[in-house]
Amino acid sequence: MVRGREWSGFEAAALQEAMRRSVRDFAALLGVEGTTVVNWRTGLGSVRPRSQTQAILDTTLDQRATADDRARFEEILIEGEAAWRERHQTSRRRDTTKPVQTSDDPSRTPTVQSLGTAVPTTVEVSRPATQAGAYPMEISEMNRREVLRLLSIATTTLITPVIIDWDRVQFTAASGRLDMGVLDQYATLNRMLWKHYGEAETKAAVFGTVREHLSILVDGLRGSHSAKLRSRQLELIADVLQLTGEILLDSNHLAEAAHCYALSGTFAADAQAYDLWACALTRHAYIGIFDNRFDDALPLAEEAVEVARRGDISLPTRYWAESVRAQVQAGCGEADECQRAFDAARGVAGLGETPSLGWLRFSGDRIDEEEASCLIQLGQPEPAERILMPLLERPLSARRRASVLVDLAAAGALRGDPVQTVWYGGVSVDIARRTRSGYVGRRLDQLRGRLTGLADDRHVAHLEREITRLATSPAY
Known part of the structure; x- marks a missing residue:
């Protein structure tokens, strides 16, 4: 068996240049993140792609590069890294005395800002945070892995016995003790993050900030010893997990989004936060709609309706759950059940003004477009068009x-x-x-x-x- 080339970041960058591919195109060709290619171009000889990436680079050079591409590749290697740097005016950003063995992903350190004088926070009040890297509007593999790590840590806290002896716990990053006042500030931060998410045209732009905030909340939960505080912390984490899931869903990471929704529902149920629990189930059910798996979504949608009935009647939770159940029934081809669910969902029109919660943003103005989607699903284009056309006049x-x-x-x-x-x-x-x-x-x-x-x-x-x-x- 012939052993492949031992690739470095320089050789990978040389292949990209030889094949005359942009960063995005070369990343797509290899099936890696765009930030990975940027990392190769930054670290060059100090970077060693992972073993599976080495094999992909071998195949790309041998089978996908043309003879001219390979000739240009060899010329660039002969010229050497110093010439490449001079040509691209690239300055080394890594310590070249220590070769990096697995560095496909660039290092990123989210900035932690402070909302109050005594409480650390992850939100800069003046503007939503964005990620570093060549493609700041994409969720990096590193960020996804970090969220999964946090979910794993959070899961272990569910089986940790509660010692109801302390009313306050030391918060590792704060000067002072964790109490309800501090948690109220975190609730405010949660609402701010939802607001940033709603206003961001590209939802992944707020992912780094949300992930960092989730990290702080999870760390605080692990040291909680008060049942009252713990219940409130579970609600806050369930809230942020749903926001994390929304961003992942918008970025097409369905499995991770489903994991976030499922864990959010578990936390909310433990805290007996019925509306938050029902919303987690509703969002989880929506993944089935999103992925055309309506039979899988139906039990979740029906459970969401049942849980919502135990919630606050002043909130629109039960109407949203019915609306999503209607969409699932339409996907299952059940026109009558779909209509009954929508009749129930239209009750939101009689609901008075509701508080802004961030995680619950359902109102009567969404009913029409959702009913039109159901009509399309049921193969009824004419009534759907009568609903849809006026919607284009709305902001x-x-x-x-x-x-x-x-x-x-x-x-x-x-x-x-x-x-x-x-x-x-x-x-x-x-x-x-x-x-x-x-x-x-x-x-x-x-x-x-x-x-x-x-x-x-x-x-x-x-x-x-x-x-x-x-x-x-x-x-x-």
Whole structure:
């Protein structure tokens, strides 16, 4: 067996240059994060890609590079790293006296700001935090692994016995003791993070800040010895886990999102926070809608409805749960059950003004677009269009507008209208590219399944290729 080349960051960067690929294109070719390629170009000879990446680089050089590519690659290696640096005006950012063995991911240290004088926090009040790296709007593999580590730590606290002897615990990063006043400030921070998430066009931009805040909350829980404080901490963590899941869902990391929702529900149930628990179940059920697994989603949606009935009647939780149950029933082809659920969900219109909680943002203005989606799912384009067209006049968020446009494109496909399909589908693709939203990308992927009947139209064929290209982009 012939042993492959021992690749360094310099050789990987040389191959990228020889193949005349951009950072994004080269990352997509190899199936790695864009930040990994940036890391190779930064560390060069001090970086050693992982073993599986070494094998991918071998295959790329041997089978995917042309003869001219390989000739240019050898010329760059002969010129050497110093010449490469001078040509690219690159300064070394690593300690070259110690070779790095597994450094595909760049090191990132989130900045921790302070909200009050005595309590550490992870939110900079003036603006939402963004991630470092070449593609700050993407969730890095390192960040995903860190969240999974935190989830593992959080899970172990569920089986830790509670000692109801102390009313306060020492918070490792704070000057002073943890008490209800401090937890109230963290609740405020949770709401701020949800606000930043809602305002961010690209949701992954707030992921680093949310992850750091989750870390502090989990660390505090591990040292909790008061039942009252612990219950409040469980609520706060359940809240942030749902936000973490929302960001992961939008970035198309469905398994991690489901893990966050499931653990959030467990924490909320332990704290007897029924509305928060029902929302976790509802979000978990929505993954089934997102992934066309309606039979799997149905038990979660029905449990969410039952749990919501035990919650605060002044909150819209039970109406949201019914709305999502309606969408699941539509996916299962149960038109009558879908209608009954929507009739129940429309009760939100009679609800008075509700407090802003962050994790619960359901109101009557969403009912129409969700009912239209159900009608599309049930193969009824005409009534869906009558609902959808007026929605375009509303000031919708980018994601909601894209969702309406996808449904209008789907209605066109159901009616055999290629012009409508291409027009609205094309605008949705543009929004998906701009926002890098995995949610919009998934909706477009669902639309792609409806284009079969129009496959002979060249414009529809072009739209299908654009959706496919979007789905295979490393940002999704």
